[in-house]
Amino acid sequence: MRLYLIIILSIITLSCNNKKQELNLLSQDRAYNGPIIDMHIHVDKPEDLPPFSLSLCPPFSNLIEHFDPINEFEDVWNEKFNNPDCENPLVSPKSYQDYQQRIEKQLKQNKVIAVASGAFEDIVKWKLEYPKQIIPSLEFRIGRDSISPEQMKTILIDNDIKVIGEISNQYFGIAPNDPRMFPYYKMAEELDIPVAIHLGSGIPGTPYMGYPKYEAKLSNPLLLEDVLKRYPKLRVSIMHYGEPFIDELITMLYHYPQVYVDIGGIQWAYPKEYFYEYHLKKIVVAGFGKRIMYGSDMIIWPELIEHSINIINDAPFLSYEQKADIFYNNASRFLRLNPRQN
Template sequence: MKLYNIIGLILLVVSCNSKPGQEEPLQNNQDYTGPIIDMHMHAENDNTLPPDKLGLCIPLSNLVPHFDPKEAYADVWTNTLKNPNCKNPIWSSTTFEDYSSRVQKQLTKFNVIPVVSGSESVLRQWAIKFGDKIIPSIEFNLERDNLSADSLKSIINKQNIKVFGEISNQYAGIAPNDPRMDDYYAMAEALDIPVAIHLGTGAPGSPYMFSPDYVAAYSNPLLLEEVLKKYPRLRISVMHYGEPFIDEMITMMYHYPQIYVDLGGIQWAYPSEYFYEFHLKKMIAAGFGKRIMFGSDTFIWPELLEESITIINNAEFLTKEQKADIFYNNAARFLRLDK
């Protein structure tokens, strides 16, 4: 075949595969810049902020790279936060005024509406400070909070609480399917209020510091199966996506399509390469990109919000549409927000 015939054939094939008006495919590695719903922010005040400034280096998993148990872990942990070993640590505030000002700057800079979890008294303070710029969520722990389901229901109705969580029973050694939670799950189902439950990683060394009863095995999302069979109309957000039980989380999302997950700080708890490859990419590949919600797990360090947003935007395997779902669309659907 003559050269000009070969060239003509190539041009014909190319033109046949290029349809007029065909949209270019969504390019990866584009930052999402629209509004964000943060499903996982903690409300702090003067009573919960540390008296001394503490510096955080991420990833959290490497904060104490090695430990000899001849020392007291709590001392090592505290000393590490007081003397952070990185170039640009995030420092905590020691007053609510400074802390709330930094939170406001983060929310404004990135156009974020956070689901803020705290006690009744702290949420009242945040309501005064932030007004309708936050979505209030009532925290709960069976061992810590002496509240009946009826008392909790009264608070939810009176304070116009929108989410029941963070339920942090894991830190008290209480499994998510513990029958003592039945009345509370039934209350949430009756009120049609979404539930946010902690399943996953706490601070490294938690059992040796502030949570001696913490049970890592209670992160397993399979423990929610009994709950969802009893209360099939519950809307559940699994905070920290049940990390590290990623396969169990995927099978629960497969069988119980009302389950959503939030990323809840795991993106900065581990190196990004690990988080991307073995967690986020796996849930996306399994087909559950419409049920993954952004969560920063911001608490005494407000700039964790910015760090969390950057890590998701830097995920090159995500399309801009997938980022929009994670940052906003999925949470808006889960919370049933007005358009």
């Protein structure tokens, strides 16, 4: 009788384990199709768009596989956009109206609320045009934007702007812990407004494409340590997650639990297998899946939004719950859109 009970219990246990494994596999295979918060799109003005359509074949890293400096880098770069190597490139809009219509379609079709980064006049205008899809974020760069902390404070309060970012000082060779930024961080901490700081790659050949002061070494997240000690109540999103300094990022996430990361743009800047194995999976396995936020880094190609969503949904190691965290829950918590969010 005892042997019989042991056999029955073993069968029940095995059946439960198999069912659990099946559910886990099903969870991993499911694409997330709920609401999405895109922490990283750009607001462009009509004059920001190129006068003719440019064709993009992601990923960026394979765009120019080799380069002979006897040539002008910009000429080679432009040639790639005019003569794409892939069968179905992303094509930039021919008009500003087309650009806006395609962005609106992407936001609505994919259930996206986007943190839209741009100049004050532009983000306010976009917020009025797309009140349900846009969270305005004030772009800032030392040396380009002549605005004092007090002036910025007034703009933020009077216009209900929710985020300061993209703070793109890296393009001017300015580190995130530059003392000139301290008054702005202090103001953001006092207002309890999060900041989104560019740490990571720009386009290939960035120093040769109009940003001679850009420095890749300034992507290191360890450069934020002074800032986080000085302003411990400051909410910080590391845009591009400080790529490629993954180990440094992980130690910062470990020691500073208030820090979040935005994956914007890097998922399509490199082959997705590389992004999966050496970036996203490493951050998740290290235990920081609750602080990764989706971002598309949509620039002049609106369909980068859907393309970026598909890359995350296709990640073979992410469960449905982890995708939901990346696409919505983590950003909702970071932005305090839902106070009940864990």
